[in-house]
Amino acid sequence: MSADTGSLFETLQQWRAAGRAAALATVVSTWGSSPRPEGSHLAVDEAGHFVGSVSGGCIEGAVIDAAAAVMASGRPQLLEFGVSDEQAWQVGLACGGRVQVFVEAVE
Amino acid sequence: MKRTVLAGIAAAESRRRALLVVTRLTDGAQCLLDAETCEGELPLSAEQLTQARSFLDAGRSASLDGADALFARAYVPSPRLLIVGAVHIAQVLAPMATAVGFEVIVIDPRGAFASAERFPGVQLSAEWPDEALARLGLDAATALVALSHDPKLDDPALELALPAPLFYIGALGSRRTHEKRLERLRAAGLDALVGRIHSPIGLDLGGRSPAEIAVSILAEIIQVRYRRERA
Numbered sequence: 304m305s306a307d308t309g310s311l312f313e314t315l316q317q318w319r320a321a322g323r324a325a326a327l328a329t330v331v332s333t334w335g336s337s338p339r340p341e342g343s344h345l346a347v348d349e350a351g352h353f354v355g356s357v358s359g360g361c362i363e364g365a366v367i368d369a370a371a372a373v374m375a376s377g378r379p380q381l382l383e384f385g386v387s388d389e390q391a392w393q394v395g396l397a398c399g400g401r402v403q404v405f406v407e408a409v410e
Numbered sequence: 411m412k413r414t415v416l417a418g419i420a421a422a423e424s425r426r427r428a429l430l431v432v433t434r435l436t437d438g439a440q441c442l443l444d445a446e447t448c449e450g451e452l453p454l455s456a457e458q459l460t461q462a463r464s465f466l467d468a469g470r471s472a473s474l475d476g477a478d479a480l481f482a483r484a485y486v487p488s489p490r491l492l493i494v495g496a497v498h499i500a501q502v503l504a505p506m507a508t509a510v511g512f513e514v515i516v517i518d519p520r521g522a523f524a525s526a527e528r529f530p531g532v533q534l535s536a537e538w539p540d541e542a543l544a545r546l547g548l549d550a551a552t553a554l555v556a557l558s559h560d561p562k563l564d565d566p567a568l569e570l571a572l573p574a575p576l577f578y579i580g581a582l583g584s585r586r587t588h589e590k591r592l593e594r595l596r597a598a599g600l601d602a603l604v605g606r607i608h609s610p611i612g613l614d615l616g617g618r619s620p621a622e623i624a625v626s627i628l629a630e631i632i633q634v635r636y637r638r639e640r641a
Contacts, residue, residue, distance in 0.1 A: 312416065312419050312420045312423060313420060315416060315420075316416060316417070316420055319413070319416070327411055329433075329481070329483060331433075331435060331473065331481040332473060340471070341471050341472055341473075341481075342471025342472075342483045342484070378438075379435075379437070379438035381435050405433065405435050405481065407411050407433070407438045408411070409411045409416060410411060410412050410413045410416075
């Protein structure tokens, strides 16, 4: 167990062992002030249960939505959130930073 | 993420081994890298491999240089906290440190203290501290606090801890208690190392209850850990 991932990978293994589809989101770049550093993880299952975090809570909803699409297609997505982005005003990165989040299905 | 990659990360975490996973962001292809091996469907150039190994050593997660959109995620062993003395402060400190991400082990050969009833869900060792520490190993990701107030338990633990590369060593006790402890440790030939002991233990938050003291101890451990990382 790592300090920053807790039992996230154990949880992922349990979900998969139980036959539940799952996806893993990872912060892969940050600019300016962003709440979670590069490498931060969020794991999501097919029912929308999630563990971990990729922000202070402001973009988790959008990432979980994208994760459902990634689970369905099996194709990874690279998401970007920031204040310069129209979408960001809706999902809101209040801190004013920008983040890129990679979302992949877990086989 | 392939099943083998997921299993590899989970195994590295449970075995306290460092691991780096490199992901190509255009298609999700990945490889797993440790000190000796590099496995997976993503081939790395010699330069990328060198940079990836440096990230592995530093425990750093970041993009690799170059136009290939490669992201490297380092997984490093969790910090460990060894608590000598299954006392009241330990009962609060153990779950708090667990929540912060430490692997916690409470060491106390006195069964009445180190009981599962007093420490639900906490890893307990009923060995004498010198035996427990020899078995567990004292690495640089480990902190030790001596809380028992009993020199028969605290002293042998400190004698083993002081020469080891632990990132934090703390001992509970008044200034007077600590002076006496220092005399004993100096007599045991550890004069050059006794300055490593944090005592009075914990940040000076002014709290007095066992839970408040546990907060100050944990706060100091976190502070020392990141201060050392920044240095």
